[in-house]
Amino acid sequence: GAVVSQHPSWVICKSGTSVKIECRSLDFQATTMFWYRQFPKQSLMLMATSNEGSKATYEQGVEKDKFLINHASLTLSTLTVTSAHPEDSSFYICSAQISGANVLTFGAGSRLTVL
Amino acid sequence: KNEVEQSPQNLTAQEGEFITINCSYSVGISALHWLQQHPGGGIVSLFMLSSGKKKHGRLIATINIQEKHSSLHITASHPRDSAVYICAVLNNNDMRFGAGTRLTVKP
Numbered sequence: 001g002a003v004v005s006q007h008p009s010w011v012i013c014k015s016g017t018s019v020k021i022e023c024r025s026l027d028f029q030a031t032t033m034f035w036y037r038q039f040p041k042q043s044l045m046l047m048a049t050s051n052e053g054s055k056a057t058y059e060q061g062v063e064k065d066k067f068l069i070n071h072a073s074l075t076l077s078t079l080t081v082t083s084a085h086p087e088d089s090s091f092y093i094c095s096a097q098i099s100g101a102n103v104l105t106f107g108a109g110s111r112l113t114v115l
Numbered sequence: 116k117n118e119v120e121q122s123p124q125n126l127t128a129q130e131g132e133f134i135t136i137n138c139s140y141s142v143g144i145s146a147l148h149w150l151q152q153h154p155g156g157g158i159v160s161l162f163m164l165s166s167g168k169k170k171h172g173r174l175i176a177t178i179n180i181q182e183k184h185s186s187l188h189i190t191a192s193h194p195r196d197s198a199v200y201i202c203a204v205l206n207n208n209d210m211r212f213g214a215g216t217r218l219t220v221k222p
Binding site for chain 1: 199
């Protein structure tokens, strides 16, 4: 079945540094990948939709200069949290949509802690 | 009003009970997903529906497009079913989530 690998699964960084999270579709091509954020005991919040070869579409209230998304190939999208601050600490999850289908496969998530 | 309403918010059941979780939405959709999130955070897509009914093991999902409503049923519930269940609606590349239902099944 379709597998999405997300890396790293957890990361701790100092305030002011940048952190990159990768989302890879291992055995399928994904023209669209989604990035979500989840606060403790809350549901998922869609941050942005990433389409291969084009700029990401950000949800209202999500700073595109803060959360840089790159979808350079059909199997890889990256989310970079720039100049991270403690309030950016959260659980970040990606999902990939199989080209031409509504099927979604989720990564295992990345837990970011900014000190 | 949220575009995707889920109920109940929390649900506690005894092992063996029949569980129903409901999802109503107010937007046009191309598909609806039922997601399961375990305490570790990992998310699994249980079902993707655009019409009718699907069954997988003890899980059944239905959708009524006219009424904009979907239900997730769990038969013969088990403690390992304890998780958060999230309804997500997809319209092209636009996705909206319900708040989730936290299910606890007690032995």
